[in-house]
Amino acid sequence: MATGLARASVRHRQGGCTAGFLSVFLGAAILMAFASMLDTAGGPGVHGTDRTTLTIMAMVVGGWGAIVVASAVGTTLAVAARQRASELALLRSLGATPGQAVRLVVGEVALVGVAGVLAAIPFGYGGGCTLLRILQDTGQVHxxxxxxxxxxxxxxxxxxxxxxxLTAAWVTARRGARRRVRDAQLAAATGGRRISRFRLVAGVLLVLAGANCAVLTATVMDGGKLQTQSVAGEGAILSSIGFALLAPVLLRASTAVLGPVLRALGAPGELGVLGVRRRFQRAATPMMPIVVCTAISAGTLSMQATWNSAHPVMNADDKGTATLNYVVVGMIAVFAAVMLVNLVVAETTARRREFAQLRLTGATPRQVLRLVTAETVLTLVTGLLFGLLASLMSIVPYSLAVTDKALPDASFAICPAVVAGVAVLTLAAGLGAARRSTRAPAVGVLRGAVAS
Structure with missing residues (x-):
């Protein structure tokens, strides 16, 4: 019976399930591509340096990719489950037990997840085959x-x-199913007022771990070794995930600093600041891909530019490492970009009822767009700021280890380019979703919300 309800719910909420499907599909395809290097390393006739290279590619690069993918997939599915907090509470008021409500959400996620994984298999196969061909073309594997x-x-x-x-859906649904109807409706509107103690502690520890990698790179590691770049890269990855976990706290602090600037822009800026303050956790949701994409892209590309500048004539190993860095950054950046669009569109589309209410009180569609722009800019600036700060955990120590300079000249053009790309993507996704949400008549939107 629970499975039948889950299937019916998925059919009814096709748009809401699309974000979850895409996140699982892309994440599984990327992880399968890297993990297939382990299968390849264990094949007949593979030994020596070939096996070592393939294993390192799967364990080191694929391992960090798994952390990024798991974080993004978990965040996307947690957002989807959190948006149904009031629905779960209403089901309970009709007689459903907390366990039945949780099983319904987990069953939906299982159906969407299995579909995403099955669709990802041929793409994961093709991605792994391409990755092996790159390793062979760069002379790292025979x-x-x-x-x-x-x-x-x-x-x-x-x-x-x-x-x-499934873990993200279970944790979020379990928390929502235990709330009373009034509390659940408030949580659905604001996303909660505080982050959990576990998330706070985990975020701080990850940032400290990233700083520790930066200190080790600058003081202990040998700049001429590939291991130095690996440890320096860990600094950006760990700190970016830590900042992503702390996103609501960071957004609260930046709102206090940047709020007066937005208020000076008029009523939309004032409403934007008030809207972010009312829903810190929901407003901070898109910060995760913004921070991670900015940190990994700017950090890795800047480290590679630093090495290229210090070694104009590169050997085969250096060229192979550079190629792999570009491939890894490209795959993770594309995944983070899709997750960014997913989360921004999902959060903005979920506010259609709020936008309709604003229009019925006298706001024009243009004013609603200006409100969304102010909120998006506040979130974007915060995400970019801490994404660049996380990238410095790699850029500065690696530059000190290789060139004895804190900021290499070769990477000055990279960070602005990354910032511009992330900014354009975020604003286009947010304003595009808001524009679509304000096209329908406000009364029709509210009637649809009540009917659903």
């Missing part, structure tokens, strides 16, 4: 090594994404 796609790819890609999705 051309005689055959590609294998098996248990490791399926276990890591399918199992990792499904586990992250």
């Amino acid at each position: 051309h005689g090594v055959g590609y294998r796609f098996g248990a490791a790819a399926l276990a890591v890609g399918a199992g990792g994404c499904l586990l992250a999705a």
Whole structure:
């Protein structure tokens, strides 16, 4: 019976399930591609440096990719479950037990997740095959090594994404099912007023771990070794995920600082500041991909530019490392970009009822767009600021280790380019979703919300 309700709910909420499907699909495809290197390394006739290179690619690069993917998938599914907090409370008021409400949400996520994983298998296979070809073309793996796609790819890609999705859905739905109707409706509107103690502690520890990697790179590591770049890269990754967990706290602080500037822009700026203050956790949701995409892209590309500048004549290993860095940054950046669009569109579309109420009180569609612009700019500036701060955990220590300079000249153009790209993507997604949400008649939107 629970499965039947889950299927009916998915059919009724096709738009809301699309974001979850895309996150699982892309995450599983990326993880399968990297994890298939483990299958390839265990194939017949693979030994020595070939096996070592393939294992490192799967364990180190794929391991950090798994952390980023799991965080993004978990966040996307948690947002989808959180938006149904009031619905779960109403189900309970009609007689459903907390366990039944949780099973309904988890069943929906399981159906969407399985569909996403199955659709990702051919793309994961193709991505892994392409990755092996790059390793072979750069001379890091012999051309005689055959590609294998098996248990490791399926276990890591399918199992990792499904586990992250189901865990996030279960935790969020369980919290929402236990609330009273009034409290659940307030939480659905604001996303909660405080972050959990576990999330706060985890965020602080990850930022400290990233700072520790930065200190080790600048003081202990040898700038001529590939391991130095790996440790420096960990500084940006760890600190960016830590800042993403602390996003509501960081957004609260930046609102206090930047609020007067937005208020000076008039009524939309004032309403934007008030709207962010009323819903810190929901407003901070898109910060996760903004911070991670900015930190990893700017940090990795700047480190590679620093190495290229210090070594104009590169050997085969250096060229292979550069190629892999570009591939890894490209894959993670594309994934983070899709997650950014997903989260921004999902959060903005969920506010259609709020926008309709504003229009019925006299606001024009243009004024609503200006309100959304003010809120998006506040979130975007905060995310970019801490994303760049996280990237400095890699850029500065690596530059000190390689060139003895804190800020390398070669990377000055990279950070502005990354910032511009993330800003354009965020504003386009947010304003595009808001414009679509204000096209329908306000009365029709409210009637639809009541009917659903």
